[in-house]
Amino acid sequence: MPADFRGLLRTLIEGDVDFVLVGGYSAVLHGSTQMTRDVDVVCSLDAISGTKLVEALKGIHPTHRMVPDPRPLVVSDFGSDGLQNLYLKTDLGILDCLGEVRGVGDLAACKARSEKMTIGDIEFQILDILSLIEAKIAMGRPRDLVTAKELETIVAQRNRTRPSS
Amino acid sequence: MSPSDLSAPRSLGFTDQEVRDAEELGIDLGLLDENVKLTPSERAEQHDAIMAELMEIQGLVRDAR
Numbered sequence: 001m002p003a004d005f006r007g008l009l010r011t012l013i014e015g016d017v018d019f020v021l022v023g024g025y026s027a028v029l030h031g032s033t034q035m036t037r038d039v040d041v042v043c044s045l046d047a048i049s050g051t052k053l054v055e056a057l058k059g060i061h062p063t064h065r066m067v068p069d070p071r072p073l074v075v076s077d078f079g080s081d082g083l084q085n086l087y088l089k090t091d092l093g094i095l096d097c098l099g100e101v102r103g104v105g106d107l108a109a110c111k112a113r114s115e116k117m118t119i120g121d122i123e124f125q126i127l128d129i130l131s132l133i134e135a136k137i138a139m140g141r142p143r144d145l146v147t148a149k150e151l152e153t154i155v156a157q158r159n160r161t162r163p164s165s
Numbered sequence: 166m167s168p169s170d171l172s173a174p175r176s177l178g179f180t181d182q183e184v185r186d187a188e189e190l191g192i193d194l195g196l197l198d199e200n201v202k203l204t205p206s207e208r209a210e211q212h213d214a215i216m217a218e219l220m221e222i223q224g225l226v227r228d229a230r
Contacts, residue, residue: 003216006209028212031201033193035216119206146190153183153192154201160178 003093008039008060010122011092015056019043020110021117021126022101022135024147029117030129032150034143038094042110042127045086045099050078053097057090065089103138104131129155 005025012019021029023040043049054062054075062073066087073088086097100106104113104127113131117124127135129151136148174184174194187194200208 003213003220005213005216025212029205029208031197031203031208033196033200035212035219037216117205119209146192149186149190150192150197153179153187153194153197156180156183157178157198157201 002091003037005039005093006119006122007092008090008095009119009124011060011090012041012056013122013124015052017041017043017053017056018049018107019097019125020107020114021124022098022104022110022132023096026126026132027136027147027151029119029126030132030151031154032147034147034150038096040096040098042098042101042107044107045078045083045097047075047079051075053078053086057088057095060090060092062088062090062095065094101127101135103135 009021019041020043021039022042023038024032024034024036025039027034028036043053054073054077057073063070064073064077064087070089073086077083077086084099088095088097101110104110110127110131111125113128114125115128117126133148133151133155136144136151174187175181177194177198179187179194179198184194186192187197203211
């Protein structure tokens with residue numbers, strides 16, 4: 001299983017998918033040392049957004065990975081009530097598309113608490129570090145709490161070294 | 166460096182409480198300090214390179230079975 005996470009982000013951007021990067025990879029980009037095996041984004045999972053997502057990802061062959069018999073992602077997966085998250089495997093790695101982030105909320109809420117980040121030649125919205133800390137604490141798994149503590153330490157360190165005005 | 170040696174992380178600017186928390190949770194403050202000094206692009210590059218190596222090793226192990 002490859003893990004070209006920048007390639008995954010580039011694919012979403014080039015496909016004009018409206019998303020905010022959240023989860024472990026966003027923590028890595030904020031400075032966490034915790035490794036992650038997937039890219040988590042929060043995005044809309046309605047029929048219109050779903051069509052765009054399927055079109056954006058078709059070149060990297062997305063399949064559902066949390067079902068007994070993995071099958072390709074198709075447009076008809078969207079539009080039904082209750083679709084909250086998509087857990088996908090692609091040629092570039094694992095991509096989880098979340099309808100909302102615990103402790104923060106849906107795409108609109110995440111956008112309101114995001115910042116622009118540039119890595120190489122790609123630019124995207126990423127959940128800001130304070131909101132990510134809240135989300136990690138809300139998730140509450142041991143590894144989330146370790147990440148939250150790392151991010152808190154980064155913020156504290158940054159505040160200490162910031163020149164006072 | 167002993168894990169309970171507070172002087173080294175303190176010299177990086179971490180507080181005693183942060184050092185204690187880090188010890189308890191297994192956080193490497195030296196590594197964290199290095200990471201913070203990188204740009205997001207460098208962090209992404211470093212992370213993806215390590216993950217690619219890890220995946221390759223896992224593939225080799227799987228193939229060997």
